[in-house]
Amino acid sequence: MYKLLVAEDVRTVREAIVRSIDWRALEVEVVGALSNGEEVLEQLDVLAPHILLTDISMPKVNGIELIIGVLQRYPDMKCIILSGLNEFEYARKAISLQVLDYVLKPVDPEQIQRVVGLAVAQLRKEEEERNGLAMAEQLVREQLPNLSGQMPLNSIGGNVKKKKLVDQALEYVLAHYMKRSLTLNDIASHVGLSEKYLNQVFKEVTGTTLNHAIIQIRMEASVKLLKDPTIKIYEICDQIGYTDQDHFRDSFKKHYGLTPTDYRNKFL
Known part of the structure; x- marks a missing residue:
């Protein structure tokens, strides 16, 4: 209430x-x-x-x-x-x-x-966005590789700097992944790097690409939202930053092997 x-x-x-x-x-x-x-x-x-x-x-x-x-x-x-x-x-x-x-x-x-x-x-809506951000933060902790554990042992000082840049990029993604307009250029500009170099650093530190991390965050957030039958598919699509339901459905099916509707029907 x-x-x-x-x-x-x-x-x-x-x-x-x-x-x-x-x-x-x-x-x-x-x-x-x-x-x-x-x-x-x-x-x-x-x-x-x-x-x-x-x-x-x-x-x-x-x-x-x-x-x-x-x-x-x-x-x-x-x-x-x-x-x-x-x-x-x-x-x-x-x-x-x-x-x-x-x-x-x-x-x-x-x-x-x-x-x-x-x-x-x-x-x-604001509450749902806060919940989505909290879910994404949990996802990063649980699903993405341990950042420190992925760092090579040489050039420790440089790697600490790279880890900090990756952390800044992830924080920006967590705060903005719900936005349809989010681009790699936005994230790169936020941390003061070129897209190419940010992708290189991100993969070096985490073992995955930044684009894959964004998709993973959005997919995991969508799974948790699908567990609430009162939230419609198009609302989930909007809340996780997809431009249209077809794109969301295709991405979800590629990630989990099921459409969002099939996933909801199977697991709820």
Whole structure:
């Protein structure tokens, strides 16, 4: 469940928001409904919300000041603004503060449900990306050859430098393998080498090519995602950085001898 905190100084509006929406259906729990921004900032660490739904016009600390304070402490929090028509331009400017969206008063439960649903979708996607990164890190530890063990015994100082370059390349891959636009040139530029020399160093240290390592990371990540039947094949394809399902299916079948669908049906 994702936690939602409401900040609204008008009690009837505040109560209507809490009572008029089936929050559980959105996988949301309302952890608080407070009357001003000052109260929110005081209780923020205790309530630990993922989403903030706040009015703009509130006493003591208004919505804009509140959002600034919240994002300084929790930059990943999803903030949604409630505003009247006379505050519309003010609300639009708040988008520059990384506000996810705004809802005009009078409160429309369906509109609030829509934007909170959008926040939940973004939170879920970010969580999946973090999980994918964690899986890839585990993969590197478990599947790739031991970097130190692969280093030749001569020129120890030079090999330590090469190992460090390989580590930097792998860290970049782990952080970006989900992106469709990832290229060897991107990785080489990150570590300050040419593509050719980086490939040479990477194979010397690990015993495998950098391109093979990227594919291996993506394939192992896809296998773990396939174990969750609620994640669709096209979503897995997108999450591991493939441009289309056909390419993903062909790569997966070449790697494991089965299509992703066949693998899921066989092992789940």
